[in-house]
Amino acid sequence: MTPAAASVILCYHRVARLVSDPFHLAVPPELFAEHVAVIARHRPVALTALAAEVAGGDVPPGGVAVTFDDGYVDNLRAAKPLLEAAGVPATVFVTTGATGDPAPYWWDELEALLAPGGGPQPPRALELTVDGETRAWPPGATVSDRGTAFEVWAWLRTRAPQSIAAGMSQVRAWAGAEPALVADALRTMTVEELRELVESGTIACGAHTRTHPLLGAHPAAVQREEVGGSRDDLETWLGTPVATFAYPFGRRVIEYRGSSVRVVRSLGFACAVTTDPGPVTARSPLHELPRHVVPVDLDGPAFERWLAERLAPPPGSPPLRRLAKRVRRDLRERLTPAGRL
Ligand SMILES: [Zn+2]
Incomplete structure (x- = not known):
């Protein structure tokens, strides 16, 4: 040593x-x-x-x-x-x-919603409007595509908690997911x-x-x-x-x-x-x-x-x-x- x-x-x-x-x-x-x-x-x-x-x-x-x-x-x-x-x-x-x-951190939920293992990706673009700003990511954006996933994360994380929550509910709607249904181990x-x-x-x-x-x-x-x-x-x-x-x-x-x-x-x-x-x-x-x-x-x-x-x-x-x-x-x-x- x-x-x-x-x-x-x-x-x-x-x-x-x-x-x-x-x-x-x-x-x-x-x-x-x-x-x-x-x-x-x-x-x-x-x-x-x-x-x-x-x-x-x-x-x-x-x-x-x-x-x-x-x-x-x-x-x-x-x-x-x-x-x-x-x-x-x-x-x-x-x-x-x-x-x-019992809900996970929003970045863990984001991962769960975007991860390839989480089911098929919706065929449409992920479009988010938060604090009056709109951004879209092309269809097929996944967390395994770190560039896109980190863009979503980075775009949200500077914001107030209620703005992040608004963004997350749009991601959920895009993914067709229930709010924050995540395994016990993530909490x-x-x-x-x-x-x-x-x-x-x-x-x-x-x-x-x-x-x-x-x-x-x-x-x-x-x-x-x-x-x-x-x-x-x-x-x-x-x-x-x-x-x-x-x-x-x-x-x-x-x-x-x-x-x-x-x-x-x-x-x-x-x-x-x-x-x-x-x-x-x-x-x-x-x-x-x-x-x-x-x-x-x-x-x-x-x-x-x-x-x-x-x-x-x-x-x-x-x-x-x-x-x-x-x-x-x-x-x-x-x-x-x-x-x-
Ligand atoms: Zn921390």
């Missing part, structure tokens, strides 16, 4: 085996078990503890903080037992407006399940807004309501302080902006995490800690190599080839839409 120089925060979403996973959100349970075994051989650290190290100006190397976004029920059913058995702490960021809602946790998730102390909950908006597209007052509201919900439900926040989608400028950071800081969070990749050091900004979204298809040895690369010492004066490789990798991580929810 290469000696570690940095610490990192990992971002997962789901631990599940899905038939179709176009957003690359789900790590199959048997692979996640291998990831946990690798993490346990490094320095597993709770996110709040890592943030305290950053605040104290001393981050020992090799720290790995595990996080999950969005609060899917498989975090409780599949991830928690593995994490507890290995003594690996984790933080689950919860969209509190989705808590206890998020209930309040009772969140309590069960945190009861042993291995897993903590963090805030992730109420409706998962693209924060940067909304005024500061709306952002404050979303961010502070989700923390209030969790503190009421769990009876413990909630000190951490994850920006929905998570990339600076594209998906949140300076006003979002000011809102989060002013609400007194100990730290907040992004999905911009990078190492955590004593110089990392506490309210914009970088996170690596973990690729969903790595087995144990591949994950170990992937992790070692991210924990490796930053080269003092790297040969150009290595620098170019690092820049290419970072660009690829920033540009891949997968996993940024």
Whole structure:
């Protein structure tokens, strides 16, 4: 194992085996078990503890903080037992407006409606009119055609919740589907399940807004309501302080902006995490800690190599080839839409 120089925060979403996973959100349970075994051989650290190290100006190397976004029920059913058995702490960021809602997230429903496995595609164009704007996608648009699917997703996600709901009802009408009839495995946790998730102390909950908006597209007052509201919900439900926040989608400028950071800081969070990749050091900004979204298809040895690369010492004066490789990798991580929810 290469000696570690940095610490990192990992971002997962789901631990599940899905038939179709176009957003690359789900790590199959048997692979996640291998990831946990690798993490346990490094320095597993709770996110709040890592943030305290950053605040104290001393981050020992090799720290790995595990996080999950969005609060899917498989975090409780599949991830928690593995994490507890290995003594690996984790933080689950919860969209509190989705808590206890049997309906899935709109992007999961979009996938279910557009996926090729979901039945024949209607032979007509998918035409959506939202907020006075109209756009059409040609017949045969499917999620397997990532370009089109991500266009629909990207076109909707900047909007207010009621506008996204309006768009989704038009997608449903186009597909001839009932509203939000989706398997139990796609749903998020209930309040009772969140309590069960945190009861042993291995897993903590963090805030992730109420409706998962693209924060940067909304005024500061709306952002404050979303961010502070989700923390209030969790503190009421769990009876413990909630000190951490994850920006929905998570990339600076594209998906949140300076006003979002000011809102989060002013609400007194100990730290907040992004999905911009990078190492955590004593110089990392506490309210914009970088996170690596973990690729969903790595087995144990591949994950170990992937992790070692991210924990490796930053080269003092790297040969150009290595620098170019690092820049290419970072660009690829920033540009891949997968996993940024
Ligand atoms: Zn999210």
